[in-house]
Amino acid sequence: MEYNHLKIESKWQRYWLENKTFKTKKDLSKKKCYVLDMFPYPSGAGLHVGHPLGYTATDIYSRFKRLQGFNVLHPMGWDAFGLPAEQYAIKTGTHPKITTESNIKNFKRQIQMLGFSYDWDREINTTDEKYYKWTQWIFLQLYKKGLAYESEVPVNWCPELKAVLANEEVVDGKSEIGGHPVVRKPMRQWMFRITDYAESLLDGLDDLDWPESVKDLQRNWIGKSKGCEVDFKIKGLSSNITVYTTRPDTLFGASYVVLSPEHPLVEKLTLDEKKVEVENYIKLASTKSDFDRGELNKDKTGVFIGSYAINPVNNAEIPIWIADYVLMSYGTGSIMAVPGHDDRDFDFAKKFELPIIEVVEGGNLEKAAFTGKKGKIINSSNEDGLDLNQIEVKEAIEKSILWLESKGLGKRRIQYKLKDWLFSRQRYWGEPIPIIHSNDQIVPIDESELPLKLPEVDKYEPSETGESPLANISEWLNTEQGRRETNTMPQWAGSCWYFLRFIDPLNTTEAWSKEKENYWMPVDLYVGGVEHAVLHLLYSRFWHHVLYDLGLVSTKEPFKKLFNQGMIQGEDGQKMSKSRGNVINPDDVVKEYGADSFRLYEMFMGPLEKSKPWKTKGLQGCYRFLRKIWRLFHDKTKNIKYNCANKETLKILHQTIKKVTEDFDNLRFNTAVSQLMIFTNHLVTLNTLDREVLHTFLVLLNPFAPHLSEEINAKLGNDTIASMKWPKYDNSLIIATTSTVAVQFNGKMRGTIEIASNSEQKIARETVMADKNLKKFFEGMEVIKVIYINDKLINFVLKQLS
RNA sequence: GCCGGUGUGGCGGAAUUGGUAGACGCGAUGGAUUCAAAAUCCAUUUCUCGCAAGGGAGUGGGGGUUCGAUCCCCUCCACCGGUACCA
Numbered sequence: 001m002e003y004n005h006l007k008i009e010s011k012w013q014r015y016w017l018e019n020k021t022f023k024t025k026k027d028l029s030k031k032k033c034y035v036l037d038m039f040p041y042p043s044g045a046g047l048h049v050g051h052p053l054g055y056t057a058t059d060i061y062s063r064f065k066r067l068q069g070f071n072v073l074h075p076m077g078w079d080a081f082g083l084p085a086e087q088y089a090i091k092t093g094t095h096p097k098i099t100t101e102s103n104i105k106n107f108k109r110q111i112q113m114l115g116f117s118y119d120w121d122r123e124i125n126t127t128d129e130k131y132y133k134w135t136q137w138i139f140l141q142l143y144k145k146g147l148a149y150e151s152e153v154p155v156n157w158c159p160e161l162k163a164v165l166a167n168e169e170v171v172d173g174k175s176e177i178g179g180h181p182v183v184r185k186p187m188r189q190w191m192f193r194i195t196d197y198a199e200s201l202l203d204g205l206d207d208l209d210w211p212e213s214v215k216d217l218q219r220n221w222i223g224k225s226k227g228c229e230v231d232f233k234i235k236g237l238s239s240n241i242t243v244y245t246t247r248p249d250t251l252f253g254a255s256y257v258v259l260s261p262e263h264p265l266v267e268k269l270t271l272d273e274k275k276v277e278v279e280n281y282i283k284l285a286s287t288k289s290d291f292d293r294g295e296l297n298k299d300k301t302g303v304f305i306g307s308y309a310i311n312p313v314n315n316a317e318i319p320i321w322i323a324d325y326v327l328m329s330y331g332t333g334s335i336m337a338v339p340g341h342d343d344r345d346f347d348f349a350k351k352f353e354l355p356i357i358e359v360v361e362g363g364n365l366e367k368a369a370f371t372g373k374k375g376k377i378i379n380s381s382n383e384d385g386l387d388l389n390q391i392e393v394k395e396a397i398e399k400s401i402l403w404l405e406s407k408g409l410g411k412r413r414i415q416y417k418l419k420d421w422l423f424s425r426q427r428y429w430g431e432p433i434p435i436i437h438s439n440d441q442i443v444p445i446d447e448s449e450l451p452l453k454l455p456e457v458d459k460y461e462p463s464e465t466g467e468s469p470l471a472n473i474s475e476w477l478n479t480e481q482g483r484r485e486t487n488t489m490p491q492w493a494g495s496c497w498y499f500l501r502f503i504d505p506l507n508t509t510e511a512w513s514k515e516k517e518n519y520w521m522p523v524d525l526y527v528g529g530v531e532h533a534v535l536h537l538l539y540s541r542f543w544h545h546v547l548y549d550l551g552l553v554s555t556k557e558p559f560k561k562l563f564n565q566g567m568i569q570g571e572d573g574q575k576m577s578k579s580r581g582n583v584i585n586p587d588d589v590v591k592e593y594g595a596d597s598f599r600l601y602e603m604f605m606g607p608l609e610k611s612k613p614w615k616t617k618g619l620q621g622c623y624r625f626l627r628k629i630w631r632l633f634h635d636k637t638k639n640i641k642y643n644c645a646n647k648e649t650l651k652i653l654h655q656t657i658k659k660v661t662e663d664f665d666n667l668r669f670n671t672a673v674s675q676l677m678i679f680t681n682h683l684v685t686l687n688t689l690d691r692e693v694l695h696t697f698l699v700l701l702n703p704f705a706p707h708l709s710e711e712i713n714a715k716l717g718n719d720t721i722a723s724m725k726w727p728k729y730d731n732s733l734i735i736a737t738t739s740t741v742a743v744q745f746n747g748k749m750r751g752t753i754e755i756a757s758n759s760e761q762k763i764a765r766e767t768v769m770a771d772k773n774l775k776k777f778f779e780g781m782e783v784i785k786v787i788y789i790n791d792k793l794i795n796f797v798l799k800q801l802s
Numbered sequence: 803g804c805c806g807g808u809g810u811g812g813c814g815g816a817a818u819u820g821g822u823a824g825a826c827g828c829g830a831u832g833g834a835u836u837c838a839a840a841a842u843c844c845a846u847u848u849c850u851c852g853c854a855a856g857g858g859a860g861u862g863g864g865g866g867u868u869c870g871a872u873c874c875c876c877u878c879c880a881c882c883g884g885u886a887c888c889a
Contacts, residue, residue, distance in 0.1 A: 213806050213884085220805065223888065245889060258889090300887085323887095330888045337889090343803085344887050417888055530883080604827070606815055610808085611882085618814065621827050624841095631842090671816070674826035681826090742822040747870040749822060787869055793821050797869050 003630040005594025009707040013115055021722050022066075022074070022117040028519045030071040035062045036499055036559075038528025038536070039077045041491075042103035043084060047110045048576055049584045049602070049614060054527040054565040056599045057608050057667060059116045060703040061525060064664045066117075067699065067726040073520055074117060075502040077124035078104050082491045086429040087161070089460040096429040096460075100127055110586060114595045115706050122505045126494030131501060132431045133451030134511040135493050140434060140444050142546055147193045150442065153422065157185035163462060164189075164426050184286075187466065190424040190433060190487055194542050198222050198416040201541055210562040211609075214533045221534045223417025228401045230336065230410040232257055232309040234269065235317055241265060241309055244331030244415055247338065248404065249388060249396035252380040253359035254336040255349065257309045257320045258302065260328040261285040269320055271306025278305050278322065285324040300325055300348040311336075312409045313400075314382050323348065331415055343369050360393060421539065423490060428460050428469040430488030438482030454488075495536055496543040499523055499558060518554045526559040529567075537562070563667060566611040568602070573613045584614050596705035597623040603669035603704060622673075626708055629680055629701070633712050638689055640716075645690035650733045652682050653693055657729035660700050669704075676701055691716065696727045739791040743768055745777045746798055753794075761788040768794065 016022060035058050040051065062074040078100075085096035085103075104125065111118075124131055142148050155164040160180035164187060175182055194201075202222050205215045227246035234241060241257055259266055261282045270278045281303045302323030309320050325344055326335050339349035339356045346369035349356050356365055359380050363370020377396045381387035386403045388396040404410035424433065434445045434452045445452060455476040463471040463486075471477060471486040478484075497511075503520045504512040537559070544558040569575055570582025577583065589598050601622040606612045632638070645653070656679045663672035679697065683689065695718055702709040702721045713721050739757045741764055743750050751774050753767045765786065768774050777798070785797040 216806065217884065220885070225888075227889080243889080247889080325887045325889095327888070332889095335889045342889070344889075347887090415888080533884085604814090610815095612814065615814070615828070617828050625827085627841090670814095671826080674816075677826055740822080744822085744870070747868090752822065785869065787821090789821060793870090795821080795869055 001634050003627050003708075005596065005626075005707070006591070008711045009113075009115060009590075009595050012707045012710050013112060016115075016117070016722075017112075017120070020121070021720075022062075022119055023121060024073050024075075024119045025071045027071060028515070030069075032073065032520060032524075033062075033065045033070040034073045034499075034520050034523045034525075035065065036074075036502070036523045036526045037076065038526070038532060039079050039495070039498060040107060041079045041082055041084075042100065042107040044088070044099070044103055045578075046106050047586055049586050049589065049598075050568040050576060052111070052114055052586060052598075053568055053602050053608070054529070055111065055116055056114070056602050057563075057565060057669060058525065058527050059114075060599075060603065060669060061664065061667070062117055063703040063706065064726065066722070067702070067724060069725070073122075073502065074119060075122040075124075075505075076111065076116070076118040076120070077122075077498060077502070078107070078126065079491065079495050079498070080104065080125055080127040081430045081489075081494055083161075083163070083427070083429075086427055086460060089429070093460075095456075097127070113590050114586070114599065117706070122502050124498060124501055124505050126431075126498065127429075129451040129453050130508070132494065134501065135431050135489065135497070136434045136450050136452055137447060137511060138497060138543065138547070139431075139489070139493075140447060140450075141550060141552070142192065142543070143435075143444055145546065145550065147196065147546060148423070149191055149193065151189055151191050151420075152186050153189045153191070154184045154186045155189060155422065156182045157187070157466065158182045164466070185466070187426075189422055190485075192421040192423045192542070194421045194539075195416060195418055197542050197545050198224070198418050200545050201418075201538065204541065204545065204557050208557060208562070209560055211564060214530065214537070214562060214564065217533045218538055221418060221538065225415050225417075226412075227415065228404060228410050228412045229332065230312060230404060232312060232336065234320075235308040235310055237269075237307075239265065239268070241320070241334050242332045243334050243336045244413060245336055247341065247397065248400040248410070249377055249380075249393055250338040250341050250359050251311065251313045251336070251400060252388070253338040253340045253357040254311055254318060255339060255355040255357055256318045256337045258323050258326045258335050258337050258348075259305075259320065260326040260333040261322050261324055262328040263322070263333045265334075266305065266322055269305055269307040274304070274306040277303050281322065300344070300351050302348065302352065304352075312404070312407075313380075313384075313386060319354070321352075329419065330417070339369060340365050341369055341371055343371060345369070421542070423493075424487035425490050426462050426466055426468045426486075427488050428454070428457060430490065431493055432470065433485040433487050433489060435485040436479055436482045437485065441482075443481060452484075492536060492539045496540040497547075499526075499540075500547075500553070514554075521553060522555045522558055522560045525561050525563065527563045527565060530564040533564070563609070565608050566606075568605075569611060569613040571614055571616065576614075584616075589619065593619060593623045594626075594707070596708045597626055600626065600673060600704050604673040606670055608667055608669060625677055625680065626705060628684065630708065630712070632680070632683055632689075633694070633715070638687055640689045640691055640694065642691050644688050645693045646686075649682065649686065649690065649693060651736070652679050653696060654729040654731075654733045656700060657696070657727050658731075658734065661726070661729070664703070673704065676704070699724050699727060741791065742793040743771075743774055744793065744795040747795060750774060750777055757791055759790075761786065761794070764788060764794045768796075 037055050037058050058074065062072050066072045080100045085099045088094060088099050089096045126132060139148065157164055158175045158180050161175055161178065202219065202224060205218055208215065225246050227244060228248050229242050229244055230248060231240040231242050243257065300323060302321045304319055304321050307320045308317040311318055326333065337345040337348065339345040339354065340358045341360055357379065358365050359377060360370055360375045361378055362372055362375035373393045375393055377388040377391050377393065381389050386400065388399060391399065401412050405412065432452045432454055434450060436443045436445060455473050457469045457473055459472065460469055462468055465471065467486045468488055476484065500512050500517065504516045507513060540558060544553060545556060547553045548556045570580060572582050574580055574582060586598065597619060601619040604622055605618065656675050659675040660672045663669065695713065695716065698709045698713045699721055710721055736757055738754050740752050740754055742752055753764065753771060755764055755767055780801050781798040782801050783796055784799050787795040
């Protein structure tokens with residue numbers, strides 16, 4: 001009888017759907033396990049074989065945990081707002097809802113054909129008004145807490161897409177989608193004060209079971225630095241320039257001050273004779289995109305504006321420049337330049353022939369700035385009680401801050417790179433922001449009026465003003481109270497809290513029930529791509545921290561354990577892409593080899609977190625393995641009986657239970673597959689098979705190959721594996737009676753001996769002495785030392801007999 | 803530049819975290835079965851010297867610690883990812 005994967009797989013998939021086999025249990029007294037995938041954006045292209053890698057891993061883990069008796073929450077949904085459907089609408093006039101629906105249908109079909117055990121009764125869709133009602137509700141909670149505000153911000157305007165892009169959507173000065181040019185344009189925007197939560201977000205990382213690399217990425221993104229503000233008086237004026245520095249110890253080395261071209265004091269401090277030059281420079285800087293200003297153009301430019309600042313530590317008069325290497329968006333938008341100990345200031349000083357003063361020992365200022373933080377301070381004392389000479393940098397920083405504070409010249413400050421989150425998009429296909437503008441007043445709409453539904457429009461192009469298409473619908477736009485907000489939310493919004501809705505997806509009176517939230521949160525295992533290491537994971541953590549502070553959720557952090565699956569490359573080792581023509585379509589794979597082979601192969605390829613190329617030959621190997629199992633159970637020459645397992649079989653069985661259980665717990669699926677192969681290879685050599693052993697084997701195989709294992713299991717006359725218990729191993733059956741012990745002389749492998757397990761060193765030593773191949777190594781030698789590791793190794797350290 | 807990661811046979815990858823390097827799979831070679839093929843089964847397969855018995859080398863390179871290093875330390879190299887004038 002042939003292994004017909006198509007028939008078997010559709011049979012069991014139908015069975016699972018009809019019987020709701022994987023429906024989450026209502027029983028909140030059982031121990032729980034929340035296993036979550038990063039839900040996909042349902043694109044028109046459908047899945048390629050890379051997508052289901054993480055889904056397969058979580059499916060195996062979920063099935064494993066269910067068999068272990070956990071109440072498992074394993075849901076799937078759709079992050080369906082987003083630009084592609086909107087662009088398609090602009091091009092073809094097709095409503096994004098239609099596109100989205102059909103894409104979801106295709107995604108769902110593909111996901112279901114792989115036999116994943118999602119609880120489909122909890123499926124959610126971020127574009128569903130029953131869902132985004134609560135996204136809007138959360139927005140209002142954040143607004144009421146004072147975390148949402150309006151601001152006129154220069155944004156990334158893409159004339160081609162007629163849309164404002166977020167920084168992360170701009171790559172190398174061009175739109176990430178389509179590669180169109182992007183320019184700066186100021187526009188009214190909604191912002192979130194995520195910076196208020198910088199410290200909280202940083203702190204929360206420490207205890208998370210996340211890859212260190214992802215935590216580091218977030219730490220770098222938040223970019224905490226410690227330093228102080230220093231006030232520089234301006235010669236002949238009463239105003240001050242406040243700079244931010246992390247190196248107040250180098251104040252005596254400050255030889256000029258630089259303002260960002262956008263700095264508010266520039267106009268006031270520019271002397272008349274410098275006006276033209278300065279204005280030209282400012283104009284030039286403003287037309288440059290961020291990209292030109294930073295990435296490509298590391299050549300320093302700048303203009304002396306004519307005024308002088310006074311160095312507070314030594315009253316030196318130092319020139320004030322403007323230069324675009326100083327960013328208005330960081331610190332105070334102005335710096336004290338210490339060319340001796342900062343690379344950028346050094347370059348600038350060299351170019352414009354400004355003085356370079358050495359204040360930390362250890363470098364060669366002829367060649368480069370010395371930026372090291374180990375060294376003694378020199379040339380740094382004044383008559384006002386500050387003497388840093390011969391003090392180490394670290395201590396000098398502390399001492400100078402204390403001095404500045406005591407003199408009222410500066411104060412300690414912590415600075416973050418993290419900026420407030422631009423939370424509005426001038427687009428149609430997103431959640432409307434539930435706000436009305438009433439005579440310059442911002443009025444949040446009443447919670448009882450939610451959801452604020454996305455209205456139908458005729459045209460999907462943004463309005464003439466660059467506002468979203470919503471600005472064109474006057475009957476929607478104008479209310480008795482005033483004009484509606486036309487901005488919509490960015491795609492991140494829906495994914496910021498979807499894991500909370502999965503807990504209670506049908507609740508119509510609240511976003512989630514407190515009781516259920518308390519039971520299910522946090523997410524025990526969250527699997528997805530590294531590309532979300534910062535944005536999605538930072539934004540959703542931010543919302544969650546706020547919800548926690550509002551008492552709406554019971555845990556501060558939403559995701560206890562995070563795991564990033566690797567990428568699957570094409571057979572050529574390159575990234576899978578249409579243009580390279582190396583895309584493998586899961587539909588074809590499943591049709592030819594079946595979902596079980598597909599799942600098994602994706603897990604067998606290598607460690608889950610690593611990137612690795614797809615090899616059809618490798619897939620065929622897994623297919624062969626499954627067919628071997630199928631044949632094992634259909635081989636007429638083999639007898640299947642009760643109580644006939646031999647010692648060897650039981651030993652390998654229990655080794656396999658142990659290995660697979662431990663590997664599953666650690667998400668090491670590739671080695672679990674190997675172990676199942678080893679066990680299968682052993683079973684194939686037997687003529688008589690034990691029913692119980694076979695049944696246990698099928699339970700172990702089930703998470704990888706659920707269809708095949710259920711089918712064979714049913715043929716053996718057993719109840720469905722989904723109702724079984726995960727086996728436990730018996731260590732006494734694993735321990736061998738004899739051991740192979742490695743024999744080394746001076747650390748070199750020379751052979752092995754077989755002795756009873758747990759033998760004493762004396763026995764091992766005598767066995768080696770008696771071994772005809774090994775005893776010769778003792779000739780003419782003296783044993784100095786013997787290292788003996790029980791059941792593993794004996795090493796003789798020898799010396800020539802003199 | 804900075805941060806992070808990786809480097810093991812022809813290939814994907816194992817190795818209980820300091821104790822027999824190369825499990826398992828792919829590929830390859832030889833054989834069985836077949837009219838033939840597919841499928842299946844058996845054997846070999848790190849490199850190298852040797853007919854063999856046996857040697858020697860070997861986990862990116864170099865050095866170190868140790869009886870013993872893929873694993874720990876130092877240093878260099880290559881590739882991948884992130885980030886970038888953040889004061």
